[in-house]
Amino acid sequence: MMDKFAIIRSMDATASNHTPTTFQACNPKSRRTNDNRDGGGYPSMGSVAAKFRGPNVPGMPGFVALADSMAADIYGAGHLGHRYEPLDGVKSAGKFGMPDGMQTARLTDREELRQQFDRLRKHTELSPELSLQDRYVQEAYDMVLSGNVAKAFDVNRESAQVREKYGNHSFGQKSLLARRLVEAGVTFITMSDAWGHWDHHGDEVKWGGINKGLKPMLPVLDHGIATLISDLDERGLLDTTLVLVLGEFGRGPVITKTDGRGHWTPVMSMLAAGAGVPGGQVIGATDRRGGEIAERRLGPGDLGATVFKKLGIDPYGHWIKPGGRPTPLVEGPSAPIAELG
The missing domain is CATH 3.40.720.10 (Alkaline Phosphatase, subunit A)
Incomplete structure (x- = not known):
């Protein structure tokens, strides 16, 4: 070794x-x-x-x-x-999945509603903090929906022999x-x-x-x-x-x-x-x-x-x-x- x-x-x-x-x-x-x-x-x-x-x-x-x-x-x-x-x-x-009862379509609807509110808010309050917040939210949203992060963190997907x-x-x-x-x-x-x-x-x-x-x-x-x-x-x-x-x-x-x-x-x-x-x-x-x-x-x-x-x-x-x-x-x-x- x-x-x-x-x-x-x-x-x-x-x-x-x-x-x-x-x-x-x-x-x-x-x-x-x-x-x-x-x-x-x-x-x-x-x-x-x-x-x-x-x-x-x-x-x-x-x-x-x-x-x-x-x-x-x-x-x-x-x-x-x-x-x-x-x-x-x-x-x-174990925290990258969606809550029980939450479907992808419902989460997508919520995200679209959030974006609409953000657009209204930005008309009255333009700041780099808001843009940064949008980026954070989008990254988190992508992590949850793709499922790839959740899979990577799930060691139970490994065989018992590997674990x-x-x-x-x-x-x-x-x-x-x-x-x-x-x-x-x-x-x-x-x-x-x-x-x-x-x-x-x-x-x-x-x-x-x-x-x-x-x-x-x-x-x-x-x-x-x-x-x-x-x-x-x-x-x-x-x-x-x-x-x-x-x-x-x-x-x-x-x-x-x-x-x-x-x-x-x-x-x-x-x-x-x-x-x-x-x-x-x-x-x-x-x-x-x-x-x-x-x-x-x-x-x-x-x-x-x-x-x-x-x-x-x-x-x-x-x-x-x-x-x-x-x-x-x-x-x-x-x-x-x-x-x-």
Whole structure:
């Protein structure tokens, strides 16, 4: 399986906050404040993909998040605006159909009536907000009527054998849903199973340390990732799908007295596979303790530039802040990671 992956061992985490803004927005300046407000309005990579590329298939969302806590684990559109926020895939599953008793013709009649009222209102109140609202409504209307989004989110359409192969646990079923969404034409998916689990300091009963917490969870992670990669490969999707596996920072090189490891910003590791990434390679190196970068220092901007290049988005492009100021998609002397193809 590792012949499919590139291992990056020299990523500078830059921040030690659990909110994953820094990497999701590929920018150290994008750190959230303690009360969860955005730090500068920098958009997440998924929101950039939703704006500058859009969905791979018309009528599908451009950006879906699969997380138990959107507030803690997912970063959104920032100043790009609500249109490019991620769709909450956990809460939305099963909600794209029409209510009981509602027929397509009746829904169409309601939509035509709404449009008539909108036309009357626009004669007296012309504003970009109204046009934007119309666009939102039309997108939602198309999602419901086409049925394609509802089908993509319905993992019960998979055989029992496939569902069992992914595993009867949260991470496995999210991985299966992610594959279905890729297959259906969603461009960018952020999946997290971290909330309430992955914080192995060792002094917290809920998470535990290395032995009581991390060891039981690693097989679940390995199983989910291996199954997803194999399934994408067998279906001919891996060549066009970039899969990244990473956290928000590294962990200390020394095990503490509570059998855990603390937050560590100097270095972290991650995995990359698919979309032309040459597998079976290791990029960068640390010192012998695994605590400092020894070779090939990389940062969030390099990761973001790589993702955007793979998506056909200019990594040196800009987005516009409120007030009209052009702002780079990635900050600093960043560039696509050449070893990832």
